[in-house]
Amino acid sequence: MSSYEDRDKCHFYYKIGACRHGDRCSKKHIRPAISATIIVPNMYRKTDADNPQMVQENFDAFYEDVFTEAARFGELQAVVVCENKNDHLSGNVYFKFASPRDAHAAKDSFNTRWYNERPVYCEFSHVTDFRDAVCRKHDANTCERGDECNFMHLRRPTSKLLVELEKAQWRQNHVQ
Numbered sequence: 278m279s280s281y282e283d284r285d286k287c288h289f290y291y292k293i294g295a296c297r298h299g300d301r302c303s304k305k306h307i308r309p310a311i312s313a314t315i316i317v318p319n320m321y322r323k324t325d326a327d328n329p330q331m332v333q334e335n336f337d338a339f340y341e342d343v344f345t346e347a348a349r350f351g352e353l354q355a356v357v358v359c360e361n362k363n364d365h366l367s368g369n370v371y372f373k374f375a376s377p378r379d380a381h382a383a384k385d386s387f388n389t390r391w392y393n394e395r396p397v398y399c400e401f402s403h404v405t406d407f408r409d410a411v412c413r414k415h416d417a418n419t420c421e422r423g424d425e426c427n428f429m430h431l432r433r434p435t436s437k438l439l440v441e442l443e444k445a446q447w448r449q450n451h452v453q
Contacts, residue, residue, distance in 0.1 A: 287302050290306045295366055295369060333435065352379065355371070357429065362424035
């Protein structure tokens with residue numbers, strides 16, 4: 278890609294899969310025709326409970342539900358959930374599959390479904406390496422931008438749940 282074409286593309290859109298300017302952005306947002314990653318915008322809704330343990334339990338139930346459903350279509354390499362409160366990242370869920378074919382099957386199925394009394398809309402995403410998309414300061418509890426940060430603030434499942442889901446997926450894919 279030439280430097281002229283590179284100047285015209287929105288780096289946030291390609292790095293994070295979303296842009297705060299949306300369709301009004303002066304840079305290019307060209308959606309991929311196929312990808313191993315799909316994004317479901319605004320899928321996760323954080324509960325407004327005062328009890329952090331209850332918030333985590335509710336999130337773990339959500340994470341287990343969406344992970345298990347997505348894993349029916351193929352091997353998941355990552356499930357990423359944003360907890361930012363800005364419009365372009367709020368509740369976005371990214372599913373990175375081992376193959377674009379599996380992501381395509383999940384995308385087609387999800388786009389005909391409902392979750393939490395709302396229709397599910399998803400599309401392919403350019404994001405393949407979430408390390409460049411995640412706010413490192415949020416992970417260290419030092420992000421000055423808070424919930425309005427333009428990098429992903431991730432909500433993570435408990436490590437015990439994640440290990441259980443990954444083991445179950447491995448057994449499903451490797452045990453005949």
